[in-house]
Amino acid sequence: xxxxxTDHFTEKQNQLAAIAKALGHPARVAIIEYLLSVDSxxxxxxxxxxxxxxxTVSQHLKxxxxxGIIKGNIEGNAICYCINEExxxxxxxxxxxxNNHLQxxxxxxxxxx
Amino acid sequence: xxxxxTDHFTEKQNQLAAIAKALGHPARVAIIEYLLSVDSxxxxxxxxxxxxxxxTVSQHLKxxxxxGIIKGNIEGNAICYCINEExxxxxxxxxxxxNNHLQxxxxxxxxxx
DNA sequence: TTATTATATTGCAATATTACGATAAAGATT
DNA sequence: AATCTTTATCGTAATATTGCAATATAATAA
Numbered sequence: 001x002x003x004x005x006t007d008h009f010t011e012k013q014n015q016l017a018a019i020a021k022a023l024g025h026p027a028r029v030a031i032i033e034y035l036l037s038v039d040s041x042x043x044x045x046x047x048x049x050x051x052x053x054x055x056t057v058s059q060h061l062k063x064x065x066x067x068g069i070i071k072g073n074i075e076g077n078a079i080c081y082c083i084n085e086e087x088x089x090x091x092x093x094x095x096x097x098x099n100n101h102l103q104x105x106x107x108x109x110x111x112x113x
Numbered sequence: 114x115x116x117x118x119t120d121h122f123t124e125k126q127n128q129l130a131a132i133a134k135a136l137g138h139p140a141r142v143a144i145i146e147y148l149l150s151v152d153s154x155x156x157x158x159x160x161x162x163x164x165x166x167x168x169t170v171s172q173h174l175k176x177x178x179x180x181g182i183i184k185g186n187i188e189g190n191a192i193c194y195c196i197n198e199e200x201x202x203x204x205x206x207x208x209x210x211x212n213n214h215l216q217x218x219x220x221x222x223x224x225x226x
Numbered sequence: 227t228t229a230t231t232a233t234a235t236t237g238c239a240a241t242a243t244t245a246c247g248a249t250a251a252a253g254a255t256t
Numbered sequence: 257a258a259t260c261t262t263t264a265t266c267g268t269a270a271t272a273t274t275g276c277a278a279t280a281t282a283a284t285a286a
Contacts, residue, residue: 001275002241008164009139013146017139024134025244026122033126036214047262051121056245058264063243077253077262085215092208095201101149102198115244115271138274160232169275171234176273190232190283 019091022067027052027060035070035083046081132204135180140165140173148183148196159194 006014023029027050034049046061047054061081064070069088072081119127136142140163147162159174160167174194177183182201185194 001239002243002273004138004140004242004274005164006139009143013139013142016142017137020133020142021137024130024137025117026119026126026130027117027244029126029129029133030122032211036211051118052244053246054263055247055265059244059246062264077260079263083211083215088208088211091204092212095205095208098145098149098196098201099205102196115242115269117244117272140274165274166276167233168235168277172274175234190230192233 015090016094019067019069019087022063022069023091025060027057028064028069031057031060031064032069032083035081128203129207132180132182132200135176135182136204138173140170141177141182144170144173144177145182145196148194 004017009017023032030050031046034046047057050057052060061070061079065072065081067087068084070081071084072079117130122130136145143163144159147159160170163170165173174183174192178185178194180200181197183194184197185192
């Protein structure tokens, strides 16, 4: 098939998966890291930083924006992108949830491999 | 093409992306949530819990294992899977890193959209 | 030994992703 | 207006992912 059966999962599960998926490419991780490293959030030089052609970078930016991980507004003939903390906090909450459970449990199986 | 140019990114970026990518499917999020919800980490009944056929579930489990998100060992004719905290802590560290940067910055652009 | 049970692998079809050249769109500059 | 600059979109090729039926594998139960 190739298409995920999103109908059969909860909204939360689909939401988490969508955010994680958007982070699931090294170029997009690199974009996030770059956005963090620059003081300004005007990021017209992302193309020069990445080892990818301009249309490809534009496509990755679009995916990050669709997933809500970055947000931006038009600034003349450039685009101002920056990280959307709200979206990333959803993933963070998921990890907190995981941590809480794991600490309560202190799992003692699966010690091999 | 379809193949990521992983050579052109850092090991760290590829590692983060691989972990995020493995979480980037609702079925795999559901598997993680199920592993958290059960007290035991014997998870032979995952197939019954998910709306997917057994081979598909097995494939998702394999991907989670390849990414290091779950670990498991053979227990008779069943498999014992559980969450690998070490791997998830890599993603958590990334988010801490992001948080630190964002708090220092208090970004004041991108207020529209 | 012969089922039975549980998970993994294979093979394949449908769809998605990745990448980039060519081109478009739109504000800035001259 | 004509040109430059920057980002977006289109079209397309190569590859990856998703899902499942069929089958294999391996331990357990009879």
